[in-house]
Amino acid sequence: MKALIVEDELLARLGMRSLIDWESLGITLLEDASDGAEALKKMEKEQPDLILLDLNIPEINGLELLQMIRQRNLPCKVIVVSCYEDFDTVKKAMKLGAADYIRKFGLSKEELLSSLKNVMEMPAEVPSYLQQSAVQSSMKMRKKLQQIPEEFLSGYVLSFYMLWKYSEEITDMKIVETVACQYYQKLGRTLMSAFYEGKLLILLKEETTLEEVEKLRKLIFQFVTNRCYISITPYHFKEQDDQFFIHVANAIEVYGFYECGPKTVFMEKPLEINKTFPFDVGSYMEQLEHGIAKISETDIKNTLQKLFDEISGNPYLSVNLVKKLMIEILSRFSKKAGLLGGAIEEIEVQESYKHYQKIVNMTSFQGLQNWWMDFIPKFTGQFFTRQKKSESDIIQSALNYIEENLDKPIQLSDAARLIGVSEPYLSSFFKSSMNENFIPYVNRQKMKRAKELLADGKLVYQVSDILGYENTTYFSKVFKRVEGMTPEQYRKNLYERNGGGNE
Numbered sequence: 001m002k003a004l005i006v007e008d009e010l011l012a013r014l015g016m017r018s019l020i021d022w023e024s025l026g027i028t029l030l031e032d033a034s035d036g037a038e039a040l041k042k043m044e045k046e047q048p049d050l051i052l053l054d055l056n057i058p059e060i061n062g063l064e065l066l067q068m069i070r071q072r073n074l075p076c077k078v079i080v081v082s083c084y085e086d087f088d089t090v091k092k093a094m095k096l097g098a099a100d101y102i103r104k105f106g107l108s109k110e111e112l113l114s115s116l117k118n119v120m121e122m123p124a125e126v127p128s129y130l131q132q133s134a135v136q137s138s139m140k141m142r143k144k145l146q147q148i149p150e151e152f153l154s155g156y157v158l159s160f161y162m163l164w165k166y167s168e169e170i171t172d173m174k175i176v177e178t179v180a181c182q183y184y185q186k187l188g189r190t191l192m193s194a195f196y197e198g199k200l201l202i203l204l205k206e207e208t209t210l211e212e213v214e215k216l217r218k219l220i221f222q223f224v225t226n227r228c229y230i231s232i233t234p235y236h237f238k239e240q241d242d243q244f245f246i247h248v249a250n251a252i253e254v255y256g257f258y259e260c261g262p263k264t265v266f267m268e269k270p271l272e273i274n275k276t277f278p279f280d281v282g283s284y285m286e287q288l289e290h291g292i293a294k295i296s297e298t299d300i301k302n303t304l305q306k307l308f309d310e311i312s313g314n315p316y317l318s319v320n321l322v323k324k325l326m327i328e329i330l331s332r333f334s335k336k337a338g339l340l341g342g343a344i345e346e347i348e349v350q351e352s353y354k355h356y357q358k359i360v361n362m363t364s365f366q367g368l369q370n371w372w373m374d375f376i377p378k379f380t381g382q383f384f385t386r387q388k389k390s391e392s393d394i395i396q397s398a399l400n401y402i403e404e405n406l407d408k409p410i411q412l413s414d415a416a417r418l419i420g421v422s423e424p425y426l427s428s429f430f431k432s433s434m435n436e437n438f439i440p441y442v443n444r445q446k447m448k449r450a451k452e453l454l455a456d457g458k459l460v461y462q463v464s465d466i467l468g469y470e471n472t473t474y475f476s477k478v479f480k481r482v483e484g485m486t487p488e489q490y491r492k493n494l495y496e497r498n499g500g501g502n503e
Helices: 010-019 036-046 062-071 086-093 111-118 134-148 167-188 208-225 244-257 283-294 297-310 317-338 355-360 365-388 391-404 411-417 423-432 438-455 459-468 472-483 487-497
Strands: 003-008 050-054 076-084 100-103 154-165 191-196 199-204 227-236 264-266
Touching: 003 010, 003 036, 010 111, 010 191, 010 411, 036 062, 050 062, 050 111, 062 076, 062 086, 062 264, 076 086, 076 111, 076 411, 100 134, 100 355, 134 191, 154 167, 154 244, 167 191, 167 199, 167 208, 191 244, 191 264, 208 227, 208 264, 208 355, 227 244, 244 317, 283 297, 297 365, 355 365, 391 423, 391 438, 411 423, 423 438, 438 459, 438 472, 438 487, 459 472, 459 487, 472 487
Parallel strands: 003 050, 050 076, 076 100, 227 264
Antiparallel strands: 154 199, 154 227, 191 199
């Protein structure tokens, strides 16, 4: 398998290349691309099987590149790697065909490996009805319904919404379509079907009843064991606007997302969906900020529960509106984790580290609440200790670790693990506190000890061994870089200063 990294930041490209052993996964990394135009040329020439794509790249941005990949039917899978936390951007990328999304900041080896494994195991193709962007899906539906046969100019439209447990189950919607079509065909009904953003619409020429639809729902459950919501809405095509069927699809999504009532429902007309919050979201965000700042599990849970109750008390809020808010809230947790030198992707919640994707793919409000109640204690458990460790304690612990391990190879990662903070956090905080990076400071302390040992009469190779260096050559290079002379020259100078030359 050939993979192409598309990223304009050199350090980010190098970081991804060195984070894992690509060859052991059977992946050959092609020469990187630093912008969208360069990426497009390499894709057409090299035909990579996998692309790791930053959205914020010059020339042709990531979303535009995804669009071109789709238009040209290039046979590759795309993992979006980006700093974007905006819900709309993430959703656009996924709907344009991205197989997965991982955040660039704090990307861990485990997260990258997990994403690669999942994407490599995906089928080569995804059903086309799921690949449509919102705009494409809307246009395709509108075009199809503008060419509606005369026999369907009036009738009943059934709209189906499934509560998926896992995002990959959405491909089962094709099964739902097959079962529904066969069911009504056996009843001698005339029908046509269409998809809109993963929701199924079936137009019936003849009238249907709640009893018939309930039987259909139970039949579907025999094939797809997820909760299914189905609405029945009468229509007269000439009297409806061209957005009518989209309103119908969105209405059953809202109805099912909030699990408003019976799983089969008659809607005389589509529900009126609220696209703005009828309450002060800002006050809840302030309270959450306060709780997150303290890393108080109790305060965070209490505030979120009040927010959930407020949302539940205002039915038919837009699903996208609520998910955008949840993404914004998650970004506050992400920011706090970053301030402590970590990342929320360190936490596994419901068998996943991909929290943004999890929210985007949620199909029920209750499932969303359950996820948050699992996430919060894991977040506070992961970061509370880091919050409470005073800055002076962290520095003192680092200095003690260095002093006590001068006879061994000293790594920043080992020190961070011992102290209980992340490697990036310790690196940044050490530099700001000591006005010197961690490794140069370690080298300086080691050379200070080396000079003491040389003064005691130790030979260069002995000092190298005592200080934990693998070979004398490397020790001598470090010594010269720090002291401006080789250890042999330093030893000779000591000898001459002590009058050795007169003996």
